[in-house]
Amino acid sequence: MSVGWLxxxxxxxxxxxxxxxxxxxxxHWLEPGFWKVAAVITSSVMVIxxxxxxxxxxxxxxxxxxxxxxxSVINREIGYVYNPDRRAMExxxxxxxxxxxxxxSEEEAERLIVRGKLVIQSRNxxxxxxxxxxxxxxxxxxxxxWLDPKWERQIMPATGAKSKEEAMKVFxxxxxxxxxxxxxxxxxxxSEEEAExxxxxxxWMSAIDTNGFxxxxxxxxxxxxx
Amino acid sequence: MEKLYESQKLALWYFWTxxxxxxxxxxxxxxxxxxxxxxxxxxxxxxxxxxxxxxxNAMVVWLLMGFIGGIYWFLPIxxxxxxVGIKLGKLAYFAFVGAVAIVVLVxxxxxxxxxxxxxxWFITEGREYIEAPRWADIGIVAVALTVxxxxxxxxxxxxxxxxxxxxxxxxxxxLFGLYIAGMFFTPNISVDQFWWWxxxxxxVEATWEVLVGVLMGWLLMHLxxxxxxxxEAWLYVEVMLVFGTGILxxxxxxxxxxxxxxxxxxxxxxxxxxxxxxxxxxVHAVYDAGVHKxxxxxxxxxxxxxxxxxxxxxxxxVWGFMHTLPQINLYSHGTQMAAAHGHLAxxxxxxxxxxxxxxxxxxxxxxxxxxxLNGVPWKIAYIGLIVGIFGMTAALTVAGFTQTMIERAxxxxxxxxxxxxxxHPWMEEAFxxxxxxxxxxxxxxxxxxYDLITAGKRVEQLKEAQLAG
Numbered sequence: 264m265s266v267g268w269l270x271x272x273x274x275x276x277x278x279x280x281x282x283x284x285x286x287x288x289x290x291h292w293l294e295p296g297f298w299k300v301a302a303v304i305t306s307s308v309m310v311i312x313x314x315x316x317x318x319x320x321x322x323x324x325x326x327x328x329x330x331x332x333x334x335s336v337i338n339r340e341i342g343y344v345y346n347p348d349r350r351a352m353e354x355x356x357x358x359x360x361x362x363x364x365x366x367x368s369e370e371e372a373e374r375l376i377v378r379g380k381l382v383i384q385s386r387n388x389x390x391x392x393x394x395x396x397x398x399x400x401x402x403x404x405x406x407x408x409w410l411d412p413k414w415e416r417q418i419m420p421a422t423g424a425k426s427k428e429e430a431m432k433v434f435x436x437x438x439x440x441x442x443x444x445x446x447x448x449x450x451x452x453x454s455e456e457e458a459e460x461x462x463x464x465x466x467w468m469s470a471i472d473t474n475g476f477x478x479x480x481x482x483x484x485x486x487x488x489x
Numbered sequence: 490m491e492k493l494y495e496s497q498k499l500a501l502w503y504f505w506t507x508x509x510x511x512x513x514x515x516x517x518x519x520x521x522x523x524x525x526x527x528x529x530x531x532x533x534x535x536x537x538x539x540x541x542x543x544x545x546n547a548m549v550v551w552l553l554m555g556f557i558g559g560i561y562w563f564l565p566i567x568x569x570x571x572x573v574g575i576k577l578g579k580l581a582y583f584a585f586v587g588a589v590a591i592v593v594l595v596x597x598x599x600x601x602x603x604x605x606x607x608x609x610w611f612i613t614e615g616r617e618y619i620e621a622p623r624w625a626d627i628g629i630v631a632v633a634l635t636v637x638x639x640x641x642x643x644x645x646x647x648x649x650x651x652x653x654x655x656x657x658x659x660x661x662x663x664l665f666g667l668y669i670a671g672m673f674f675t676p677n678i679s680v681d682q683f684w685w686w687x688x689x690x691x692x693v694e695a696t697w698e699v700l701v702g703v704l705m706g707w708l709l710m711h712l713x714x715x716x717x718x719x720x721e722a723w724l725y726v727e728v729m730l731v732f733g734t735g736i737l738x739x740x741x742x743x744x745x746x747x748x749x750x751x752x753x754x755x756x757x758x759x760x761x762x763x764x765x766x767x768x769x770x771x772v773h774a775v776y777d778a779g780v781h782k783x784x785x786x787x788x789x790x791x792x793x794x795x796x797x798x799x800x801x802x803x804x805x806x807v808w809g810f811m812h813t814l815p816q817i818n819l820y821s822h823g824t825q826m827a828a829a830h831g832h833l834a835x836x837x838x839x840x841x842x843x844x845x846x847x848x849x850x851x852x853x854x855x856x857x858x859x860x861x862l863n864g865v866p867w868k869i870a871y872i873g874l875i876v877g878i879f880g881m882t883a884a885l886t887v888a889g890f891t892q893t894m895i896e897r898a899x900x901x902x903x904x905x906x907x908x909x910x911x912x913h914p915w916m917e918e919a920f921x922x923x924x925x926x927x928x929x930x931x932x933x934x935x936x937x938x939y940d941l942i943t944a945g946k947r948v949e950q951l952k953e954a955q956l957a958g
Contacts, residue, residue: 266751267751267754268751268752268753268754268755268758269754271751271754271755272754272755272758272759275737279733293722294722295652295718295721295722295725298722298725298726298729299652299725301725301726301729302725302726302728302729302732305729305732305733306728306729306732306733306736309732309733309736309737310732310736312736312737313736313737313739316751316755317683319749320683320743320748320749320752321680321683323748323749324677324679324680324683324747324748324749325677325680326676326677330679330747330748330749331677331679331747334676373676376676377676378604379604379676380674380675380676380678380681381604381605381606381608381609381674382603382604383604383615384604384608384609384613384614384615384616384674385601385602385603385604385605385608385609385612385613385615386601386604386615387538387539387542387600387601387613387615387620388615389615389616389617390537390538390539390541390542390615390617390620391536391537391538391541393823394678394682395678395679395682395745395746395747396745396746396822396823397617397682397742397746397823398617398823399537399538399541399617400823400824400825400827400828400892401521401524401525401537401538401541402907403903403904403907403908404823404902404907406745407902408904411903411904412903412905413903413904413905439533443904443908444908444911444912445528446528446911447528447532449532449533449536449538450533451601454603457603457604460604468678471678471679471747472747473745473746473747474744474745474750474753475745475819476744476745476819476822477897477901477902478819478820478897478898478902479897479898479901479902480901480902480903481901481903
C-alpha cells in the first residue's frame with residue numbers, strides 16, 4: 264500500500280489523541296498533568312513522523328534520483344513543459360549538447376557543481392535573489408534562470424556572445440556593465456572559472472523537479488531523443 | 490527593590506546589548522528599504538545583499554540575546570538560588586559579543602569571498618538567516634551549551650524541577666540541537682534547503698515559540714500574579730498545539746524545493762492549523778486584561794505582553810495563513826508576501842516579547858515598591874512602533890499581491906516578468922510607503938531607547954484601588 268499525505272495526517276492526529284487519552288486516563292482535564300501528557304505524546308508523534316518522512320525525502324532528493332538529476336545532466340538539453348497528467352510543469356531532457364563546447368564526465372560535472380554551489384554561497388546570491396523561491400526578493404528568482412528567454416533575446420545581442428552560456432559568462436563577470444533596468448547586479452569579481460561553475464549550477468538546478476514551480480513559465484521544448 | 494542575583498545582572502547586559510543590535514537591525518533595514526527606491530545609493534560600496542544580511546542577522550542575534558537575558562533573569566527566581574555556572578555565563582557573554590563584533594566587521598568590510606571553503610569558514614556561509622561563517626557557528630553552539638548547562642545544573646542544584654523548567658530544558662536542547670542541522674555543506678540544493686528549513690522553521694515556528702511561551706509565562710506569573718497551576722496548564726496546551734501543528738507545518742517549505750509531492754498535503758494541512766496556539770494565547774491575554782482591568786505596577790510590560798499575543802496572532806497566524814496553502818503558494822512563494830509576513834510575525838511574536846521582558850526587568854531594578862512604571866514616552870514608542878510595523882506590513886502586502894498577480898500568475902515568472910512587476914506603480918508606490926513607515930518605526934525606536942535609558946524616572950504612586958481585582 265502506498266502511503267499518501269492524507270494517511271499521514273490522519274495517522275498522526277489519531278495516534279496523538281488516542282495515546283494521550285489512554286495515558287492521561289483518570290486525570291481531570293483541567294489538571295496541568297493531563298495536558299503534560301498530551302504535550303509530550305503529541306510532540307513525540309510529530310517528531311517521529313518528521314524523522315521518518317525526512318529519511319524518505321532525503322533519499323528521494325539525492326543526486327541521481329528521479330527528482331534531482333546527476334550533475335552530468337548539464338551535458339543535455341533541458342526543457343520545461345506542461346504535463347497534463349500531473350497538471351503541472353516539469354523538466355524534460357533532450358539530446359547531449361555539452362556545455363561550454365565540451366561534454367563533461369560524471370566526475371568533472373560533479374566537481375563543477377560543487378564549485379558552483381561554493382561560489383553561490385560565497386557571493387551570497389540568496390540575499391538578493393531567490394533560489395527555488397527562497398532568499399531575498401530584490402532580484403529575480405533563479406530556479407529556472409537557465410531557461411529564461413532574456414539570455415537569448417537581450418543578453419546575447421548586448422554582449423555579442425555566440426552562445427547562451429558564453430553570454431551568461433560575460434554578464435556574470437561584469438553585471439554592472441549590462442543593466443537590464445534601474446537595479447543593477449553589483450560586480451562580485453567572479454573569475455572566468457567561477458562564472459562557468461555558476462552557469463553549470465544554474466543549468467543543473469533547472470533540471471530539478473520542483474512540483475511545477477514556477478508555474479506558467481514559458482515552455483521550453485527539447486528535441487526528442489528518449 | 491530586592492538585591493539582584495549575579496545572573497540577573499548578566500540578564501541586564503544581554504538586554505542592553507540586544508537593544509543596541511535592534512538599532513543596528515533597523516539602520517541596515519532602512520538602507521535596504523531606501524535601495525529599493527534608489528538602487529544607486531551605496532551601490533558597489535554597501536550593496537543590498539550586505540545590508541539585507543546584516544538586517545536579518547542582527548535581528549536573529551538580538552532576539553536570541555533577549556531570550557538568553559530572560560532566562561538568566563528568571564532562572565534564579567524559579568530555582569531560588571544563584572545560577573551555578575555564572576562565571577562561565579559571563580565569559581560566554583563576552584565571547585558572544587566579541588564574535589558578533591568580528592562577524593559584523595567582516596560582513597561590512599570584506600562582504601564576500603571567492604568560491605571556496607575558506608569563505609564559508611571565515612567570511613560567510615551565504616545561507617539566508619544563518620549566514621554567519623562556520624567558526625562563528627561553533628561559537629554560537631558553545632555559547633548555547635553554556636546557557637543549557639547553566640539551566641540544567643542550576644535546576645539540579647536546586648533539587649526541584651517545575652513544569653516550566655522542564656519545558657525550558659527540553660526546548661533549549663531542541664533549539665540548540667537544531668542549529669547543528671545547518672552546519673554542513675552539500676552541493677545538492679534540495680538537500681541543503683531541506684535541512685536549512687529544519688533550522689529556520691523549527692526555530693521560529695516551534696522552539697522559539699515555546700521558549701517565548703516559557704518567558705511570557707514567567708512574566709505573567711510575576712507581573713500579574715497568575716497562579717503557577719494556570720500558567721503550567723496553558724504552557725502544556727501551548728506546547729501541544731505549537732509542536733503538534735508546527736513540526737509537520739515545516740512541510741509548507743517543502744512544496745517547491747525538489748521534495749516529494751506528499752509535502753503539499755501534509756504541509757498545507759498542518760500549517761493551516763498553526764494559528765491555533767496563537768488564538769489560544771490571545772484568549773488568555775484578553776482574559777488577563779479583563780481580570781486586571783489593565784492595571785499593574787508596570788504598564789509598558791503589560792501592554793507589550795498584549796502586543797505580543799495579538800501581534801503573534803496577526804503576524805504569524807493571519808499573515809502566515811494568507812500564503813501557506815500550496816494552491817496560493819505556488820504563485821506567492823518567493824514574493825514580497827513572505828517579507829510582509831516576516832516583518833509582522835517577528836515583531837509580534839518576538840520583538841514584543843523581548844520588550845515586555847525588558848520593561849519588566851527595568852521596573853524591578855529601578856522602581857521602588859509602591860510605585861508604578863509609567864509615563865508618556867513609552868506610549869509614544871508603543872504606538873509608533875505598532876503603527877510603523879503595520880504600515881510596513883500593509884505596504885509589503887500590497888507589493889506581495891502585485892508581484893504574485895503580475896510576475897507569477899500573469900506574466901510567467903521570468904526575469905522580464907519580475908522587472909515588469911517591480912516597475913508596476915502598485916509595487917513602486919508600496920516600496921515608498923514601506924520606507925515611510927520604516928522611518929516612523931526608527932523614530933519610535935529612538936523614543937523607546939530614550940524611555941528605556943531613563944525608565945524609572947517617570948513613576949506614579951500606587952493607589953490600592955488600582956490593583957483591586
